[in-house]
Amino acid sequence: MISSEPISIGHVLHQETNQVVLEVVIPGPQFAFLEIDGTFLPLYLEPRRDLQLYMGSTDPTSIRFEGPSAIANGYLAKAHAIRQRAEQSAGRHYTQLSLTEFTTHLNAVRGQYERLDQTVLAKTNLADSLKEVLSARNQVSLIFIQQNYVLAHYGEKLSQVPDPLKAVVQPPLFNSRFVRFKMSEYADIAHIYVSYILRSLLSSPKMISDSTALAVDRFIQNSPYSLAEKDYLRAKNCYNWLTITGIIPATDQLITQYKASFPNSFYLSTLAQLYQKWSALASGQPAPDFYGVTPRGDTLALSSLKGKVVYVDVWATWCMPCRAEFPQANQLQQQFSSTPGVVFLYVSIDQNQVAWKKLLQDDTHLTGIHINQASVEQAGSLWKPYLLISIPRYILIDQKGRIVQANADRPSSGKVAAAIQELML
Structure with a gap:
């Protein structure tokens, strides 16, 4: 739930x-x-x-x-x-x-x-x-x-x-039977409340960061909810952030605090299952291979780039936040243009390959290596192995084909160049 x-x-x-x-x-x-x-x-x-x-x-x-x-x-x-x-x-x-x-x-x-x-x-x-x-x-x-x-x-x-809609930004009504009867509709409204409403109330939309997860947790702890409500909403917050960010210090701290408050919670097993999945993508683990089709129709696999640092950008033509990062991504590539040991791999999930190829021709910022995966269910897709739920998504892989960051910083963060340079030492 x-x-x-x-x-x-x-x-x-x-x-x-x-x-x-x-x-x-x-x-x-x-x-x-x-x-x-x-x-x-x-x-x-x-x-x-x-x-x-x-x-x-x-x-x-x-x-x-x-x-x-x-x-x-x-x-x-x-x-x-x-x-x-x-x-x-x-x-x-x-x-x-x-x-x-x-x-x-x-x-x-x-x-x-x-x-x-x-x-x-x-x-x-x-x-x-x-x-x-x-x-x-x-x-x-x-x-x-x-x-x-x-x-x-x-x-x-x-x-x-x-005023007619003020109640919507308040905590959703809670009934233990909703959980016991596995009412998915309740899981949906709780997800929206924790993931979007609380998050938006506690941070600027442009400044949402790892600390927001902890801010949401503190808000729930300090609110006059019942113990059952706090148990559910805090577990939901842990699950949502673990789903989005994977295992990082903030999610580890979040889960540790939750376990300390509810050591026998019904929801711990679900959290443990997701944590185990993300453990396979921890730093130092082998990067799951994936492949796609190049604009020329050839097949290219991640494993063929072994020996180089690979910065993966998962995107689509219809994803405006993805495309907003392209100018900064291009600047990043220029920094490493004379470094043959670094490649930038763009993985499009466009079903419309005509639109994908046209954008590659029209957008001068889109340099790098490009492949397309027309379906998240297709053979060789990176969607499930890398636990993707949305795009854009960035992944950093070292020369030995090992994961450095399964959920890497985006180009505009200003942190990517330093992370790549550290791998070149």
Whole structure:
């Protein structure tokens, strides 16, 4: 629940024409999603209880459920249909609406959820505790919609959020059942709160640094949250920063402080798993090989550059923060233009190779070695081995093909030249 990564909990046990049997092993009641051809359908599952789905299409309102949890799943399907419709208002995404339009739209969606509770949930014989969680899930979805709207319109000026949306910059409502039932929607709003809202409130968007992680942690510690809330939010902060930065002194300090406060936390195992993944990318570890296609159509691998210091820049033509670094990257290359033992490797993840090649021709700052990986899932991709979640991303590798920094400083930091020079000594 502190991770936003999807976890597979079932596999196909038996398959025939028009019939698939899935076996799912879970420790207790929980929410999950069934993926069919890229469409995700929410489910409520209970241990040792069968659930049958009869589908004419992936439209959630057309699905018929049978089994002990059929009523809960029928309700979920209707709530999911409301949530899908909430994405648009009069042909526009809700983030494109004016504040007045958005408020009207939000109230309309809230009204649909309330009518669903009155006409369906209130008339069922479900346990009150389950009714509460099902209804709360809708409220969490409303918070998610508001968070996205606030970030789209006031992302760098959260202090200017208008009164109708002020509650969004406050801590999200917490219920231990959200965690126990593995409500991914709650994980989403907690992620936005810790990763974007708190971070923006505690630092300038242009000055976010490693110290911001510790500032967020101190803020949570000193706030009047319950112990359960502090446990969850601090764990979420640790996980988010470890995901972004990898193992650095700031994340080590963050995790050490968290462990001291919650030595028996439920979330420690998830943190340990991510920490172990990043340990494989620690300084001195062999750099996982990857390869891509050059503008001429040849294949080039990282391993072919062994014997040289390699500064890797992962980017795309549509990534404006990536492109904003190119002038500084070019200046950096000029510093080492007479040093044959240093190469600058640009790895584009553009699916549109025509756009990639055109930019290489048009942008005079884009010197260096260039390869393209059109899919993060393709063979030889660096996305998973290097635990990428976003771009730009920079990696520094030494002459022996070992990692120096798996999450290196960007060209504009002013720190890269010194790091490269140190490797040349």
